[in-house]
Amino acid sequence: MSAGVHPGMSPGANPGMNPVERVFRSAGVTGWLHAVDIDGGREVGLRADEPVVLASVFKVPLLLELHRQAERGLLDLTERVGVPAADRTGGGTGLAAMLDDATLSLRDLAYLMMAVSDNTAADVLLARVGREAVNTLLDGLGLTATRVVQDCREMLTSLWVDAGVADQSAVTQACTDPEVVARLRALDPAWGNRSTPREMTRLLAAIWRDEAAGPASCAAIRRLMALQVWPHRLASGFPFDEVAVSGKTGTLPTLRNEVGVVEYPDGGRYAVAVFTRSLSTAQNQPRADAAIGAAARMAIDQLSTHI
Amino acid sequence: MDLVRHLGYFLVVTEELHFGNAAARLGMAQPPLSQRIRRLEEELGVRLFERSSRRVALTEAGRLLVPEAREIVARVERMRDLMSDLARGDAAVVRAGVPADLGAAVLAALIAGFRDRRPDVRLSLTEMGTAAQVAALLEGRLDVGLLRHPVAANGLAYGPVLVRHPGVLLAEDDELTAWAAVHLGDLAGRDLVLFPRDAEPGLYDDTLTSCRRGGFVPTEIICTDRVEFSLGLVLSGTAVAFGAPAEVPGVVWRPLAGAPLAWRCSPAWRAEPGPYVRDFTTVAVEVLKQSAGMVDEGVPPAPRVTPRPATGFLA
Numbered sequence: 285m286s287a288g289v290h291p292g293m294s295p296g297a298n299p300g301m302n303p304v305e306r307v308f309r310s311a312g313v314t315g316w317l318h319a320v321d322i323d324g325g326r327e328v329g330l331r332a333d334e335p336v337v338l339a340s341v342f343k344v345p346l347l348l349e350l351h352r353q354a355e356r357g358l359l360d361l362t363e364r365v366g367v368p369a370a371d372r373t374g375g376g377t378g379l380a381a382m383l384d385d386a387t388l389s390l391r392d393l394a395y396l397m398m399a400v401s402d403n404t405a406a407d408v409l410l411a412r413v414g415r416e417a418v419n420t421l422l423d424g425l426g427l428t429a430t431r432v433v434q435d436c437r438e439m440l441t442s443l444w445v446d447a448g449v450a451d452q453s454a455v456t457q458a459c460t461d462p463e464v465v466a467r468l469r470a471l472d473p474a475w476g477n478r479s480t481p482r483e484m485t486r487l488l489a490a491i492w493r494d495e496a497a498g499p500a501s502c503a504a505i506r507r508l509m510a511l512q513v514w515p516h517r518l519a520s521g522f523p524f525d526e527v528a529v530s531g532k533t534g535t536l537p538t539l540r541n542e543v544g545v546v547e548y549p550d551g552g553r554y555a556v557a558v559f560t561r562s563l564s565t566a567q568n569q570p571r572a573d574a575a576i577g578a579a580a581r582m583a584i585d586q587l588s589t590h591i
Numbered sequence: 592m593d594l595v596r597h598l599g600y601f602l603v604v605t606e607e608l609h610f611g612n613a614a615a616r617l618g619m620a621q622p623p624l625s626q627r628i629r630r631l632e633e634e635l636g637v638r639l640f641e642r643s644s645r646r647v648a649l650t651e652a653g654r655l656l657v658p659e660a661r662e663i664v665a666r667v668e669r670m671r672d673l674m675s676d677l678a679r680g681d682a683a684v685v686r687a688g689v690p691a692d693l694g695a696a697v698l699a700a701l702i703a704g705f706r707d708r709r710p711d712v713r714l715s716l717t718e719m720g721t722a723a724q725v726a727a728l729l730e731g732r733l734d735v736g737l738l739r740h741p742v743a744a745n746g747l748a749y750g751p752v753l754v755r756h757p758g759v760l761l762a763e764d765d766e767l768t769a770w771a772a773v774h775l776g777d778l779a780g781r782d783l784v785l786f787p788r789d790a791e792p793g794l795y796d797d798t799l800t801s802c803r804r805g806g807f808v809p810t811e812i813i814c815t816d817r818v819e820f821s822l823g824l825v826l827s828g829t830a831v832a833f834g835a836p837a838e839v840p841g842v843v844w845r846p847l848a849g850a851p852l853a854w855r856c857s858p859a860w861r862a863e864p865g866p867y868v869r870d871f872t873t874v875a876v877e878v879l880k881q882s883a884g885m886v887d888e889g890v891p892p893a894p895r896v897t898p899r900p901a902t903g904f905l906a
Contacts, residue, residue: 303769399900515901524774524806526849528897549849549895585771 303586304330304579311575313540313560318481319583322489322545322553328583332482335429335473336559339439339534340401341541342432342477344487346410347394347508349418351501354390361391365408373437374452378402391504398508401533403436410435425496427487430479439477442470443537459537460565470536471561484543484557492545492553506530509544516570517542518556521577538562540569542576552588556580595667597631598660600624601639605657608647662746665731673866684713685867687875688724688736690856691816692786692834693883700882704874712867720790720816724859734865737875740855741793750858750872753885756850757835762828763843772848775805782830783809784821798833798852804894805851835884855888 301309308315308330318332354361367379367386374380377400388396393409396402410418410432418432444451446468447458458464469475490496491505509530517540519529531544543557558576562569600617604624607613614621632639639653649657673683685705689698698716705714719727724736725744740752759773767773783802788795802809813830815821824830826841833852836844856879858872879885900906 510898511900513900515899519899519901524776524848525804525896526851526894529899547897588772 302330304328304582307575307579307582308560311560311562311571311578312564312569313562313572313575315575315579316481316559317557317579317583318485319554319556319580319587320485320489321587322492322555323551324588326587327485328586329482333429333480335478335480336541337471337473337534337536337539338430338432338477338479339536339539339541340403340406340436341479341484341532341534341543343397343401343406344484344505344509344532344543345418345422345427345430345432346406346413347398347505348487348491348496348501349413349421350390350394350409351505352421352497353413353417355498355501359390359412361394362389364389365393365412367393367404367408373403373407373435374440375401375403375436379404395508395511398532399511399513401535403440407435407437425487425490427479427483430483430487432477434476439470439536442476443468446470456567460567462565465537465565468537471539481557481559485555488543488545488555488557492555506545514542516573517576518544518546518558518580519577520574521579521581522546534559537567538565540572540576544580546580546584548588554584554587556583592630592634594631594634595663597627597634599664600627601631601653601656602660602664604628604640604647605649605653608649610647669731669865683711683866684715685709685865685871686715686717686732686734687871688717688719688727688733690737690739691718691720691790692818693718693737694818694835697878697882700878701875704878705871708874709867709870712870714871720786721794722790722792728859728861731861735858735860735868735871737856737879738859739791739794740857741797742859743793744859746862747859748862748864751876752855752857752888753876753879754853754855754888755835755883755885756847757833757852757854758844758846760822760825760832760834760837761843761845762825763841765828765831765843768843768845770845773845774848775802775807775851778802778807778809778831780810781807782811782813782824783807784813784815784824784830784832786816787814790816794854798854801852851894856885 304315304317316331316334316336318327318329320327353359364387367388369383369385372380378396379386379402390409390412393405397405397409415432422428422430440452443459444455447455447464449455449458465471487496491502494502496502509532510528512531512533514533517533518531522529526549528547529544531542534541538561540562541559546554546556558580560572560576562572603617604610604613607616610621610625614624617624628639637652638650639656641648641650689701702714702716717733719736721739721742724733724738725742725747727733728736729744729746759778761768767777770777785795785798813824821832822837822839822842825832826839858875860868
């Protein structure tokens with residue numbers, strides 16, 4: 285079997301099924317997807333207007349508002365901020381895993397938030413720019429189904445409260461129990477940070493077209509999204525040197541997301557938003573992660589043949 | 592002096608490296624042959640041979656003269672042949688080499704197009720790979736060829752460079768047919784059927800370099816210049832092939848995403864185009880564009896590697 289992505293087709297199985305749907309099914313997930321040709325406007329969708337839980341994907345509109353406030357002189361991206369060791373939001377990466385007091389500039393906190401989904405960095409930045417400011421920005425862009433109503437700490441706290449465990453350290457274990465997963469408020473789009481696949485691709489397209497903010501700000505945001513380290517989701521669908529993949533993941537129990545932009549050497553640029561929920565509660569599901577890339581490639585393949 | 596005739600004597604001596612044998616081959620005695628070579632040396636103002644009692648060897652000047660002399664003699668012969676054809680009332684001929692995979696429709700269009708343009712000239716086509724065409728052009732056995740780049744040959748001149756981007760031919764039950772466009776990297780693990788390296792040394796190497804760059808190292812490479820054989824291997828699922836769409840049931844063609852392969856070709860002739868070569872070139876360029884999906888070469892995109900943190904060096 286070759287490396288790379290496979291269309292996920294089993295001969296004879298539901299030949300009439302939407303190929304994107306088929307990719308999700310074969311990975312054991314329910315998927316929501318929207319893909320759009322940023323310059324041509326052609327689009328592909330699957331439940332593209334249904335509300336979805338953003339999880340860490342909310343860091344994209346937060347990053348945009350950070351840059352917009354810098355453009356207006358409300359803050360200085362090079363301002364250094366102290367992040368004490370005693371006040372860290374949970375998470376397996378970045379400042380949450382570091383043991384000592386740190387001081388970073390706002391823009392370097394933004395880098396950690398985007399590159400490794402650093403929750404502490406995100407909460408410091410959200411506290412600085414304000415949730416209302418983020419939602420006002422989203423209103424201005426016409427993205428009214430997208431809301432940022434909580435920070436990472438609130439999301440994580442809800443997990444252990446709903447799971448009925450004493451603290452963060454017990455959450456991972458508890459959330460492999462389907463009964464626990466069934467009562468998590470964090471998985472309800474109506475409760476927390478939310479959007480739709482279509483609104484996410486509109487946001488990305490606006491960033492890639494320099495319309496969401498000034499060109500320098502949009503370029504800075506694109507730079508950070510290209511620096512994300514994860515290879516297992518969106519990027520896994522495009523294991524090709526000449527294709528650039530930028531993105532932001534989001535993860536909660538049974539929930540795996542990534543939104544991003546895929547750029548081809550012929551100049552084709554495609555914004556893709558993929559949101560999934562798995563039936564299995566296992567935390568490690570490489571097939572579910574890879575299905576995000578495979579579905580995105582399937583959708584982009586339908587938009588263009590890149591010739 | 593008759594310079595061309597003296598060059599002919601010179602060439603025979605260079606082939607024999609023995610005045611006696613050369614004279615015998617020319618049907619003359621040795622002294623007049625030696626005298627004629629000396630006269631040629633006087634005319635050119637250089638010594639062409641080192642002579643000793645035991646052996647004859649070319650000097651540096653002699654070595655340099657050999658290819659020049661060959662060309663002059665061959666061209667004069669060809670000129671004489673051409674004139675005598677005309678004198679006898681024979682139709683004029685342009686001898687052209689074409690690649691093996693040109694296809695019946697393109698070949699027919701080429702012949703018809705040339706007939707329309709020059710009904711008075713007969714087009715004599717020979718199927719040949721680039722390596723054979725280069726040799727035939729340099730030796731004067733062909734007037735014009737259609738060469739595939741990259742090709743390195745001194746003494747040839749080229750017409751416009753045309754390019755086409757081959758896609759990939761797959762068996763219809765190959766899972767990759769689910770894609771509208773296939774990446775080279777998707778082909779990893781498959782065998783490849785390709786034209787023989789002997790026939791197309793430049794393009795063969797160029798194609799495999801692009802494949803390696805794109806993440807496709809064929810498990811096995813099966814070489815053939817027979818289109819039917821190649822399609823048979825594709826049809827059976829044994830290998831994939833690069834090329835234009837084939838109207839064969841069971842074989843599916845897909846474009847390669849990003850057009851990573853660029854197959855270039857151009858008409859070529861020896862430094863001075865022979866008669867009717869320009870007519871052939873004009874017709875060939877037109878036909879290749881109309882019937883073979885080729886386009887004028889644009890600026891080839893530089894291959895790029897987009898950096899990703901997860902696959903960066905030392906990551």
